[in-house]
Amino acid sequence: MERADRQFVDAFARGLAILEALSRAQRPLSNGELSRATGLPPSTVSRLTHTAMELGYLRFSQSKRAYELTPKNLALGYPVLAGMTMLDRAKPMLKQLSEETGETVGLVIRDGLHVTFVEVVQGSELVAVRLATGGRLPVAVSAAGIAILAAMPERDRRLLAARVCAHLAKRGGNVEAFKANLAEACELGISFIRDAWRRGIGGIAVALEDNGEMAAITIPIATGSVSEADMRGRLADALKGTVTTLWGP
Amino acid sequence: MERADRQFVDAFARGLAILEALSRAQRPLSNGELSRATGLPPSTVSRLTHTAMELGYLRFSQSKRAYELTPKNLALGYPVLAGMTMLDRAKPMLKQLSEETGETVGLVIRDGLHVTFVEVVQGSELVAVRLATGGRLPVAVSAAGIAILAAMPERDRRLLAARVCAHLAKRGGNVEAFKANLAEACELGISFIRDAWRRGIGGIAVALEDNGEMAAITIPIATGSVSEADMRGRLADALKGTVTTLWGP
DNA sequence: AAAAGCCTTTCCGCAGTGCGGAATAGTTGG
């Protein structure tokens, strides 16, 4: 039996799949739940969780009868944050925007076909999903991802957008909506999304650049309580105003 | 050949060792450097880095000719941050303290025999090491770790302190200094450390508790420019004052 | 330009590691 990629280490990948399943879950997961989430047999899951526990990346919560990721996992993201020079510069802007609008505000970077939150300032308004550093979603359904795409040089944008479309199509997503949102962001310099990722959640975003680093500042929206008019009016004005004032053109 | 722990998956552990070596390094590492850092042969490193790259956790920087962790790694820490309810409550306090002192301020939690930064507000004063979420160091040589220890119920504190001492002794660390620092923190309700972790770096810290969650708020110190008198006087007063005002007794 | 030096990746024979079904152990609820 010829293997396609003999350099790929399945056991390592399986272990990471377990950590990843936990990072995506809204709560700790039992051995059985991890088995179902990853498609691995329960005994395999047990051996891999045992290994991760020995190394300090997982712990078993007796009260919840389930596994959860430990703070040690934060260390794996440390160099990303420590090396991100624009983060300190962006933080005051996040804070001001959150105070001004009452909304949660985040700084987001792209990573392949996904975007990842690197800083979040909680507002007083509720969004249906808990937002924090490390939160992650596909570019295609994220205001921040679309804003970053729109701000790219045209050649790069076409290439990446094609990959995003292919991936989206393969998963049965709405390619036309993505294209329309991207076109709008290219035209306006700001992106708007509603209910594309999850029901009840949308966002607006503007791209930032600093020393070759690209990111987006975004306001996630609870679409149930923030109207499209408010999003495109008050919030967009505040976002663009703050970026212009504190960041520059 | 009987193996001590047949449930432990070496390949998974080796893969994580590579990610961990990168999380500890001050810069991206080449295949050879990873080999030396982990003790694994270069060909093994190459197969494991290849796997992590395929999965999106690593990328190769052509300009630096070295591997670096991607933002996807932040996702593994997401549930820790998202689940930490005291974080939002602590952030305004961090900000105020940083503004008041001009120093960097962090919120730190314990994780086994280490402590991990979960939030950092940069001050204008320079500390020799870049501080960010995910930064990690041993309890024994960290002001925050000692403050958390000191705030524990006595029984728990004795047990954990014994483990810290054993670990410290095994590594040739200064057990007496640790014990003295812990005793002082128990007496004063605030901990002080100088040059224990690294030359030129110290810190002060006070423990916080909220709904059974325990953390510490800490000011890392550049010992070369902040005197012991200043640390124990001005900075300690500001730290305790802010905690009393914004957090409560 | 060619050779030397160094590093990374791929190859591949091999043995022991990781696998997963079955058995055992542990926990909870009735």
Place this chain on the structure above:
DNA sequence: CCAACTATTCCGCACTGCGGAAAGGCTTTT
């Protein structure tokens, strides 16, 4: 106590991961 369910351990086995050697790639030196 028994039944049901879940997690862990056992263990035969085969194939996966290993690592030294070879090949490939890149930079520096001659």
